[in-house]
Amino acid sequence: MHSRTSSDASPAPSGPWVLDTRELGRRAGASRRHHRSLAPTTRLGLDIIAVPDQGEVVLDLRLDSVVEGVLVAGTATAPLEGECSRCLDPILDEVEVEVTELFAYPESTTDETTDEDELPRVVDELIDLEPVVRDAILLALPSSPLCSPACAGLCVDCGGKWAELGPDHRHETMDPRWAALRQRFGDTSTAGTTFDKSEEN
Numbered sequence: 616m617h618s619r620t621s622s623d624a625s626p627a628p629s630g631p632w633v634l635d636t637r638e639l640g641r642r643a644g645a646s647r648r649h650h651r652s653l654a655p656t657t658r659l660g661l662d663i664i665a666v667p668d669q670g671e672v673v674l675d676l677r678l679d680s681v682v683e684g685v686l687v688a689g690t691a692t693a694p695l696e697g698e699c700s701r702c703l704d705p706i707l708d709e710v711e712v713e714v715t716e717l718f719a720y721p722e723s724t725t726d727e728t729t730d731e732d733e734l735p736r737v738v739d740e741l742i743d744l745e746p747v748v749r750d751a752i753l754l755a756l757p758s759s760p761l762c763s764p765a766c767a768g769l770c771v772d773c774g775g776k777w778a779e780l781g782p783d784h785r786h787e788t789m790d791p792r793w794a795a796l797r798q799r800f801g802d803t804s805t806a807g808t809t810f811d812k813s814e815e816n
Contacts, residue, residue: 627738630656632745636737639680641720646679659749664697664706664760672748676714684719684726685737691748700759701768702776708760712751718742 631653639645652671659666666672676689695708718737719725726736735747769776770784 628741628743630743630745632656632748633741633743634678635741636678636680636685636718637740639678639685642680643682644680646677649674649676649678653745655749656745657749659693659752660695660697661753661756661758663700663758664695664708664756666693666752667696670694670696672752674714674744674748676744681717683723684717685742686715686717687742687744687747688713688715690714691751693752695756697760699762699766701761701766703769704762704776706760706762710752710755712748712755714748714751716747 634649638647650673652673654669654671655666658668659672670693672691672693674689674691676687679686679688690711691714692709692711695706695710697706697708698704699706716735717725718735719729720737725734735742767776770780770786773786
């Protein structure tokens, strides 16, 4: 913890994700609702699943003036595109997250007793919602997305989808002991030299 001085002040934020809080007047108990759709300014997601490039995040938020700052609460909803981590089929989905964050007023007790990376700040009566919404969405994304909970994935031998191959699908592979003899003697007619890989375990 440390006390912040005027030299620590951050530059005023700008852009479509920035809201002006002057209409709240720093009157504790004053509130305003905001509903808007915004495109992320940077990629929002993981390698395997993310908000598409042309996707927008729908915000439904309430801003409340409290003694220590501006409390932002509500939801953020966004479309998702990615691929199944088991079968690699494309995924189209949606994520909705709860957003609750206090933006501290300059020189408030909260501002003076917390590090800048612990809580966002109100800067020149402006608040930047994008970092808060981005963090909430990233935490909600699955690290291994699935096209369905029952997805069986791919056959490791042929790459086919188990959902399409059926329960009788299997691959027969020569027992390595017979394979060595076959390679040495060139015998191509040895009987009983295969086994069902599905029975290995």
